[in-house]
Amino acid sequence: MSAYIDNYYSRTLTEEIAYPCLEGSAETEICIIGGGLAGLATALGLAERGRKVIVLESKRIGWGASGRNGGFCMGGYALGNEDATALVKKTGLSHAKELFALTKKAQSLIRSRIKNYNIPCNPVDGQLIASWHKNPEEQKHVIDYMNGTFGQNYEFWQQEKVRDLYRTGCYYDATFLPDNFHMNPLRYVQGLARAIIEKGGLVFEDSMAVDVDRKSAVKTVRTAKGTIKANHIVFCGSAYFNSLDKKLSRSCLPVSTYVMVTEPLDEQTMESAIRAPYAIHDTRFAYDYYHPLPENRILWGGRVAYNRTPEKLKSVMREDMLKIYPQLATVKVDMAWAGLMGYSVHKMPLIGQFEPGIWYCTNFGGNGVGPTTAGGEVMARAITGEDESYKLFEPFDFAYTGGVLGPLVAQLVYAGWKFNDWRNSL
Ligand SMILES: Cc1cc2nc3c(=O)[nH]c(=O)nc-3n(C[C@H](O)[C@H](O)[C@H](O)COP(=O)(O)OP(=O)(O)OC[C@H]3O[C@@H](n4cnc5c(N)ncnc54)[C@H](O)[C@@H]3O)c2cc1C
Numbered sequence: 363m364s365a366y367i368d369n370y371y372s373r374t375l376t377e378e379i380a381y382p383c384l385e386g387s388a389e390t391e392i393c394i395i396g397g398g399l400a401g402l403a404t405a406l407g408l409a410e411r412g413r414k415v416i417v418l419e420s421k422r423i424g425w426g427a428s429g430r431n432g433g434f435c436m437g438g439y440a441l442g443n444e445d446a447t448a449l450v451k452k453t454g455l456s457h458a459k460e461l462f463a464l465t466k467k468a469q470s471l472i473r474s475r476i477k478n479y480n481i482p483c484n485p486v487d488g489q490l491i492a493s494w495h496k497n498p499e500e501q502k503h504v505i506d507y508m509n510g511t512f513g514q515n516y517e518f519w520q521q522e523k524v525r526d527l528y529r530t531g532c533y534y535d536a537t538f539l540p541d542n543f544h545m546n547p548l549r550y551v552q553g554l555a556r557a558i559i560e561k562g563g564l565v566f567e568d569s570m571a572v573d574v575d576r577k578s579a580v581k582t583v584r585t586a587k588g589t590i591k592a593n594h595i596v597f598c599g600s601a602y603f604n605s606l607d608k609k610l611s612r613s614c615l616p617v618s619t620y621v622m623v624t625e626p627l628d629e630q631t632m633e634s635a636i637r638a639p640y641a642i643h644d645t646r647f648a649y650d651y652y653h654p655l656p657e658n659r660i661l662w663g664g665r666v667a668y669n670r671t672p673e674k675l676k677s678v679m680r681e682d683m684l685k686i687y688p689q690l691a692t693v694k695v696d697m698a699w700a701g702l703m704g705y706s707v708h709k710m711p712l713i714g715q716f717e718p719g720i721w722y723c724t725n726f727g728g729n730g731v732g733p734t735t736a737g738g739e740v741m742a743r744a745i746t747g748e749d750e751s752y753k754l755f756e757p758f759d760f761a762y763t764g765g766v767l768g769p770l771v772a773q774l775v776y777a778g779w780k781f782n783d784w785r786n787s788l
Pocket residue numbers: 395396397398399400401418419420421422423424425426427428429430431432433434435436569570571572598599600601602603604606619620621663700701702703723724725726727728729730731732734
């Protein structure tokens with residue numbers, strides 16, 4: 363059986379929950395390819411509506427980005443994250459409002475699923491966006507816009523309050539987002555898989571889809587040891603997808619990013635740096651993000667690169683933490699890991715239908731914990747004929763990511779961000 367990568371989350375799994383490998387043939391209404399957050403949210407949305415679903419996962423449930431991310435559950439999308447201005451520019455105001463609202467509903471649905479399915483993923487409310495520069499007017503403008511136009515409840519926090527809770531001179535004022543939260547994402551995806559089974563669905567691990575025959579009304583998905591016949595197929599493979607569909611592969615840029623977790627800190631050391639439980643990131647283009655974990659550990663994430671992991675990942679990440687909190691110089695790092703995010707050129711997810719019965723819901727980039735549930739719900743509503751809200755994503759179509767040149771461009775974009783951050787700090 364495939365194993366999870368060794369990371370903080372996989373070490374928190376108290377029991378080994380494994381699902382069988384698909385062997386032989388099976389039939390279902392909907393077959394979902396990819397057992398990450400997007401695939402599981404789609405499957406659970408359908409199972410909750412009484413539909414027969416099967417999830418096929420190449421390795422383990424949540425083995426991809428979904429079981430190794432920072433656990434920030436945010437509104438909005440990777441395009442602009444919590445600030446909808448970029449979305450409005452692309453689609454116009456009323457369309458952007460509908461898209462943004464999907465992710466706010468998704469956050470509530472995630473909270474209720476955690477509660478209703480008893481998922482022990484330890485959600486902690488609140489997220490702070492700490493300003494790297496002194497620009498309160500600009501910040502207040504975004505807060506007013508998001509609260510007034512998008513019905514949010516963002517709060518402005520003055521520098522004194524921020525620095526009281528976060529003992530660094532790097533941050534100025536901040537925006538607090540009370541609806542956002544962080545959680546243990548691997549435990550969450552495991553809870554989703556359990557809920558799918560409870561609702562009558564099936565989940566198979568170590569079952570990579572290697573071929574899809576999509577010509578007839580009933581589609582056939584093949585794995586190494588089995589076949590599934592289904593009326594609908596949903597592709598949710600993101601950056602870990604094989605070449606099952608050329609259009610999807612050509613429109614996905616796999617971007618590496620990294621997380622580390624420190625050893626447990628004693629109370630005094632933690633207090634010397636971080637005195638709040640929230641998720642936090644700063645306002646640089648190439649920002650760090652982090653939050654405390656149980657046992658007074660710190661989870662710290664940041665950096666992006668094209669499919670490459672720095673040799674000394676632990677010390678590289680630790681240096682990033684010490685730039686903000688030099689007082690943590692004695693703190694050791696217990697583990698560090700990399701993961702791949704699937705990005706579209708436009709930074710929005712790809713959600714839609716290729717042809718009758720063949721759907722896709724993928725490429726959530728660096729903001730996927732919340733929006734994958736928005737994607738899963740629009741897929742579930744489309745397949746059950748409830749509505750066509752998936753068409754809201756039509757402006758964000760396939761775009762070639764540039765083949766071998768794409769990654770180089772991504773690397774250059776990141777270098778550009780770092781340069782801009784350096785220039786802005788002068
Ligand atoms: C290190 C890191 C930190 C991040 N931090 C955050 C964060 O704090 N907040 C946030 O919102 N987002 C974050 N993200 C992004 C977020 O994790 C992703 O957007 C989200 O998990 C995407 O979910 P997914 O289901 O689309 O993809 P994945 O989780 O990658 O799942 C795809 C799955 O499909 C499977 N698969 C692929 N091909 C096949 C096949 N042919 N047959 C069967 N199975 C297949 C893969 O094995 C994989 O498990 C982070 C990502 C990384 C890597």
